[in-house]
Every structure is written in structure tokens, then in C-alpha cells.
Amino acid sequence: MDEQIVQLRAQFEEKLAAVTAVAELEEIRVGFLGKNGSVTGLMKEMGKLSPEEKKAFGQKVNELKNFCTEKISEKQSELARLEMEREINSMPEFDVAMPAETKRGSYHPITLVQRKCENIFRSMGFAVEDYSEVVTDYECFEALNIPKFHPARDMQDTYYLENGQLLKSHTSAAQNAIYKKYRDALINEGKPIRAIFPGRCFRNESTDACHENTFFQMEGVMVDKNISISNLIFFMKTMLSEVFEKDIKVRLRPGFFPFVEPGFELDISCLICGGDGCPSCKHSGWLELCPCGMIHPNVLIEGGIDPEEYTGFAFGLGLTRLAMMKYGIKDIRDLNGADLVNLDQFTDDK
Numbered sequence: 001m002d003e004q005i006v007q008l009r010a011q012f013e014e015k016l017a018a019v020t021a022v023a024e025l026e027e028i029r030v031g032f033l034g035k036n037g038s039v040t041g042l043m044k045e046m047g048k049l050s051p052e053e054k055k056a057f058g059q060k061v062n063e064l065k066n067f068c069t070e071k072i073s074e075k076q077s078e079l080a081r082l083e084m085e086r087e088i089n090s091m092p093e094f095d096v097a098m099p100a101e102t103k104r105g106s107y108h109p110i111t112l113v114q115r116k117c118e119n120i121f122r123s124m125g126f127a128v129e130d131y132s133e134v135v136t137d138y139e140c141f142e143a144l145n146i147p148k149f150h151p152a153r154d155m156q157d158t159y160y161l162e163n164g165q166l167l168k169s170h171t172s173a174a175q176n177a178i179y180k181k182y183r184d185a186l187i188n189e190g191k192p193i194r195a196i197f198p199g200r201c202f203r204n205e206s207t208d209a210c211h212e213n214t215f216f217q218m219e220g221v222m223v224d225k226n227i228s229i230s231n232l233i234f235f236m237k238t239m240l241s242e243v244f245e246k247d248i249k250v251r252l253r254p255g256f257f258p259f260v261e262p263g264f265e266l267d268i269s270c271l272i273c274g275g276d277g278c279p280s281c282k283h284s285g286w287l288e289l290c291p292c293g294m295i296h297p298n299v300l301i302e303g304g305i306d307p308e309e310y311t312g313f314a315f316g317l318g319l320t321r322l323a324m325m326k327y328g329i330k331d332i333r334d335l336n337g338a339d340l341v342n343l344d345q346f347t348d349d350k
């Protein structure tokens with residue numbers, strides 16, 4: 001019977017050495033140590049032996065059993081380790097010492113221009129206001145001297161919401177709220193109203209290189225006693241010279257907007273040719289940049305300000321246009337395109 005034990009052990013070792021998968025190992029375990037396994041079978045045969053033989057034999061069978069259990073568990077760990085090595089080796093190479101990707105995104109060109117304008121106007125005592133993108137018909141039109149059915153509404157193909165509100169078609173829509181917010185300080189404390197309000201505007205335009213349904217403007221107003229067109233020209237010239245970092249010449253042409261009287265188109269000397277005439281300015285030497293004017297008395301009245309006592313100017317700077325000019329962006333659609341590589345090139349501030 002001892003021989004049986006030796007044979008069984010040899011068999012077990014041979015089979016175990018050939019194992020390459022967990023499933024095979026389990027088969028061996030059942031084959032040797034399971035209820036009907038060979039080692040368990042030896043135990044059953046012990047009944048035929050004398051009590052002395054039984055003791056010695058039992059000990060040997062037990063040794064064999066422990067030996068098998070231990071070897072199976074060792075093999076199990078080895079297989080698990082091999083499996084993990086296989087997985088690691090099949091992974092793409094990964095260098096833990098490699099420095100992290102340093103690209104952190106960048107500011108959008110419109111954000112850059114907007115911040116620059118905000119800083120310049122802040123330094124001249126203007127408050128920077130934020131305003132909602134969904135506004136009422138009153139705010140966007142009626143308070144600006146554009147009554148219902150006025151033909152000036154046709155110039156702004158507006159998106160209306162089902163509840164009668166609309167997506168603001170110009171930043172002028174915030175004017176009325178600004179007057180109401182600051183008029184007490186103006187009237188009671190003599191503090192001039194000076195505010196700019198940049199914002200996103202929406203119009204139902206078919207898009208091409210120069211038109212977009214979503215664009216940015218920056219509106220500005222100043223109201224006080226004795227405000228005149230000279231004040232308007234001074235602020236615009238100062239601001240534009242700072243934005244473009246060179247002395248900019250401006251000129252005013254008449255322009256019609258119901259909320260200003262008189263109204264102007266403000267042109268700047270061409271940035272490319274300096275005013276001599278080139279293809280960019282259609283050989284005129286001037287670029288149209290910023291509509292503006294003296295605030296219409298009806299608009300002041302809607303804001304609760306007496307036009308007999310106070311006057312003011314307003315302007316609606318095309319921020320998108322300004323960014324395109326400053327950075328030489330030829331297609332307006334690039335600004336809303338979310339192409340990070342494209343938008344990344346305008347800022348050092350990364």
C-alpha cells in the first residue's frame with residue numbers, strides 16, 4: 001500500500017507540472033482530493049488494515065493529502081501571477097515618469113478683447129454690468145423708442161420665445177434697466193451714469209464668413225448734465241487706441257437708430273494701410289466699427305431721467321467685429337467653431 005502512495009504522489013506531481021490554467025488545476029484537485037478522488041479513495045481502503053498498520057498508513061495518507069493541498073494552493077498563486085504578467089505585457093507601454101500633458105486650454109479671442117475693453121472702461125470710471133440673454137419686448141424695443149410695428153424692427157430678425165420673450169438681438173436691450181438702476185444716484189447725488197454691458201446677441205441670420213446668428217456686442221452709456229458729442233468722441237478714441245495699442249483716428253457719419261438722436265456710424269482709420277486706402281478698407285481708408293449717438297429723449301424718459309436736465313451718449317461696439325479686426329480673423333464662424341487649436345493661437349496667457 002505504501003507503493004500506492006508513492007505512485008499517487010508521482011502521478012500528482014507529474015499532472016501538476018503540466019497545468020497551465022486554473023480550470024485544469026481544479027480538475028486535478030477534484031481528481032485527487034475530491035469526494036471520489038484517489039487520495040480520498042486510499043482513506044476508504046484503510047478499513048481492511050490492522051490497527052497498527054492503520055495508524056502508520058493513515059499518517060502517510062494524511063501527509064500526501066497535505067502535500068497535495070499545499071502544492072495546489074502554490075500552483076494557484078503562480079497561475080494568478082502569470083495571468084497578471086500576461087495582462088501587463090499586453091497593455092500599451094506606459095511611462096509613469098513621463099511629464100503630464102501641459103496644454104491647459106486658452107482664453108477665447110472674444111474674452112480677451114472683452115476683458116481688455118472692460119479694463120479700459122473701468123479705468124475711466126465705468127461700471128461693468130452683466131445682463132440676461134432672454135429679455136422682454138419692452139426692454140429690447142419699446143423702451144428704446146421702437147414701438148410695435150416700427151420698421152426698425154425689421155433690421156433685427158429676432159428669435160421670439162413661445163412665452164412672448166425674446167433672445168436679445170442687441171445689447172441695447174439692457175439700457176433701460178441700467179438707467180433705472182443708476183438714476184437715483186444721478187438725480188440725488190449727482191453721480192454720472194457710466195456703464196458698459198458686454199453680452200451675447202442673437203439674430204436669425206444665414207451664416208457666412210461675415211454673419212453669425214450668435215455674436216457679441218458691448219454697449220456703453222454715459223448720462224450726466226452737459227454730456228455732448230465731444231465726450232462720446234473722446235471716450236471712443238481713447239478706448240480704441242488702447243485696444244489696438246496705437247493712435248486711432250475716428251470719424252463720425254450720420255446713421256439712423258431710433259434710440260439715439262443724432263445717431264452716427266463711427267469709423268476708424270484702416271488698421272492695415274493707416275488711412276491711405278487698401279483692399280481691406282475698400283480703398284476708403286476707413287473701417288466701420290461702432291454705431292453710436294446721443295441718447296434719444298424718449299429713451300431717457302422711459303429710464304426715468306428728465307431729458308431737459310440730463311443728456312448722454314450710447315454706443316454699441318461690435319465685440320466680435322473688434323476681435324476679428326484685432327486678430328485678423330477672416331471667418332466669423334471660426335469664433336463659434338470650438339476648434340481649440342484654431343482658437344488657441346491668440347493668447348500668451350495659457
Ligand code: DAH
Nearest residue numbers: 170172291292293314315316
Ligand atoms: N443696438 C444697435 C444694433 O445692434 C447698435 C447701436 C447703435 C447701439 C447706436 C447704440 C447706439 O448704443 O447708440 O444695431
